[in-house]
Amino acid sequence: MSLVRRTAPLCLVVVCAGILLAPPVHTQSPPRPSSWLDPYRETAARLMQAATADDFAWRRLAELTDTYGHRLSGSDNLQRAVGWSLETMRRDGLENVRAEPVMVPRWVRGRESADIVHPPQHTLAFLSLGGSVGTPAGGLEADVVPVASFDELRARASEVKGRIVLFNAPFTTYSDTVTYRTNSARVASQMGAVATLVRGVGPTGLRTPHTGSVQYGMGVTPIPAGSVAAEDADRIVRLTAAGTRVRIRLTMEARTESDAMSANVVGEIRGRERPNEVVVLGGHLDSWDVGAGASDDAVGCIVTWEAARLMARLGIRPRRTVRIVLWTNEENGLRGATAYATTHAAHAADHVFALESDSGVFEPASLGFSGSAGARSLMRDVTALLSPLGLSELVAGGGGADIGPIAQAGNAPMMAYLGNPSRYFAIHHTPADTVERIAPQEVSRAAAAIAVIAYVVAEMPERMPR
């Protein structure tokens, strides 16, 4: 609540144009890495200093998540967070602040519970998966068949009919393990199962189930699907391994309602020379409906937005436009990303660079990059400016679900700000995704890094090679 209310730096348009840093002059061709960056060093240092001087970004993150809570697509919380973001961006002095409307799916969790009813009662730490159907009104009850993989399920196909399948695949990496959350209900339904449970997709936490999307596919009878905490999955496996029959009662009110209106939130620092060329940065404003969606992905919105807020505050107007987009519906539909790419299709080629922060800001963090060899070489030089932040390494694999469609259409290089995956996935899509998990300096340093990258890419004389 005690946000520092700065007077909006409305100087951008009228006054600051005269005091903007002189554009860098390049006299060498091709420039050497150590020297071509020289014209950017002073502004980069100012941005880093301003970003890390206080905990403004963390407090704004806390304001967003404390005031609006989690923000599932179609929820009132998300609509209110969209309104707050628009108003706050305008107050920051961003330009062309607007909502770009998008219709989004609306899934409602309702009440839910999962209990072992044999052997004697034990309530599971349980969350329905997003998009799941509910159980019949009185719930359903069945014995459990635990399997560790799809292969084991196929080997035990004759045991599955009429049962609840527990997919107990140990967490390795998110990309390897998430297939059980996404696809288990489809596969188990085809074998006659009445419901599926998935071991939480993340490292074993403090008995936290992890929600997230389930997909049924065409022609498949949808069956209720949920996630249980790793500790509860282990318990079921120990019991069944010892020969004990485990019976579970599931009650879920989950349902899908009509699509609802939502919006991508857009704000800019207009370019002073090439306003039509765009450096697009952002995260997604929607979240799952548990915890506060702080790490996934309120923080990604805040740290990218900070790049523009700091430019406005410091009177920095780069050559190209820096555009912040807070996307909607990343979690269960990607309608925001799709709508942005459609709305801006005619200008896809004007997107010179795209950066997404949707992997948290937990340190040690890194920067992922996808682009041509020429772009990578330039970006490797740029990241050398970030060594004061402990972030000078570029790893392969930039991109993000929200920037993907427009960047691919425009063939733009992509970058991802990548928080430490162990810390990120421990709370991912869980009730534990709250602002307490994130340190103020992690937010500030991420904002500083993104601001410097955005500034240099928007300022350099030639656009980034594709």
Ligand SMILES: [Zn+2]
């Ligand atoms: Zn996310």
